[in-house]
Amino acid sequence: QSALTQPxxxxxxxxxxxxxxxxxxxxxxxxxxxxxxxxxxxxxxPKLIIYDVINxxxxxxxxxxxxxxxxxxxxxISWLQADDxxxxxxxxxxxxxSLVFGGGTKLTVL
Amino acid sequence: xxxxxxSGGDLVLPGGSLRLSCADSGFSISSYYINWVRQAPGxxxxxxxxxxxxxxxxxxxDSVKGRFTLSRDSGRNSLFLQMNGLxxxxxxxxxxxxxxxxxxxxxxGQGTLVTVSx
Numbered sequence: 001q002s003a004l005t006q007p008x009x010x011x012x013x014x015x016x017x018x019x020x021x022x023x024x025x026x027x028x029x030x031x032x033x034x035x036x037x038x039x040x041x042x043x044x045x046p047k048l049i050i051y052d053v054i055n056x057x058x059x060x061x062x063x064x065x066x067x068x069x070x071x072x073x074x075x076x077i078s079w080l081q082a083d084d085x086x087x088x089x090x091x092x093x094x095x096x097x098s099l100v101f102g103g104g105t106k107l108t109v110l
Numbered sequence: 111x112x113x114x115x116x117s118g119g120d121l122v123l124p125g126g127s128l129r130l131s132c133a134d135s136g137f138s139i140s141s142y143y144i145n146w147v148r149q150a151p152g153x154x155x156x157x158x159x160x161x162x163x164x165x166x167x168x169x170x171x172d173s174v175k176g177r178f179t180l181s182r183d184s185g186r187n188s189l190f191l192q193m194n195g196l197x198x199x200x201x202x203x204x205x206x207x208x209x210x211x212x213x214x215x216x217x218x219g220q221g222t223l224v225t226v227s228x
Contacts, residue, residue, distance in 0.1 A: 001172070003154070036214035038155070045205055045221060046147075046155065051214040089155050091214070097169060099145075099212045104154040 004029065004090055004102035011108040012080045020105045022073040022090030028100055030071035034093035037066060037075045039086050040104075046089065050075060077107070085109040112136040112217045114144075114206045119222030122196055130191040130222060132206030139163035139182075143209035144189045146180075149221075150202040158204070160212060161189055169212070174200075196226045 005023040012018040022029065022037075029035055037050035048057055050066040053073065063078045073092070077084055090102040118130040132144060146158040160169040161180050168180050179192040193200065203223050207215035 034213040038215075040155075045218040046207075046215075047218070048214060048216050051210070051216070057216065091155075091157075093212050097212065098171060099157040099160075101147075101155040101157060 001028075001094055001096060001098055001100045004092060004100055006088075006090060006102035006105045008103070009106045009108065011110055012077075013110045014080050014082065016080050017076060017078045018080060018107065020075045020077075020088050020090075020107070022075070022092075022102050024071050024073075024092055024100070026071060027096070028092040028094040029068065029073055031095055032093050033068070035066070035068055035073040036091050037064075038089045038091070040089065041086050080109055082109050112208060114208060114217060114219035116204060116206045116219045116222040119204065119224045121225045121227065123228055124197060124226055126196050126226070127192070127194045128196065128224060130193065130204055130206075130224070132189045132191075132219065134187050134189070134206075134208070137208065139184075139187070143211060144182075145207045145209045145212075145215055146191050147205045147207055147215070147218075148200075148202045148224075149205070150199070153202070156202075159191060160209060162211075193224070196224075198226050200224060201226045 038046035040046040053068045115133045145160040177195045203221040205221045206219040208217040
């Protein structure tokens, strides 16, 4: 199972919005509404920020939103803040009864 | 409070074995999966294996199938990952995470470091 494709890096200034894409195939992202997103700070465990394509866990900021179209999912962070600077990973359930992650996207807040 | 605590990480020779433990508390395993996810130094996340607390089914990534084995000790609320035939590419931080099926992982432990090197 190949990793989902994410941009290596994205950047934005405080107050701006950014979008991170996550491209899979018709066997994972395109087949199920089971895409999730994780935020990870250096040296820390990942934190779930989006599940089942569009849902935010309790306590996650409304500035985080997500969507999916075909084989590509997207995470949008609005009103960027300094502490949004982190690595972001997408993941998807697959038709092989497994889970696949994206390669990760480093967000830099300028 | 949901908690997952990993232990057992160590430095091991190539070809060697190691057993990792994940102790869970604060929830009923019968409604969730317990999963292992690893992260090589400076690299991304990789799903390794999962245990279904609902059915007892075990799932493995192709990269570890035949070398890694999951087992569960219900009395100790612990999941074990027996790792045999270790390779340099198995080096990394191993996280234990609670899963809602294989859909998403909502709680994570802090990880345990496995280093495979001569």
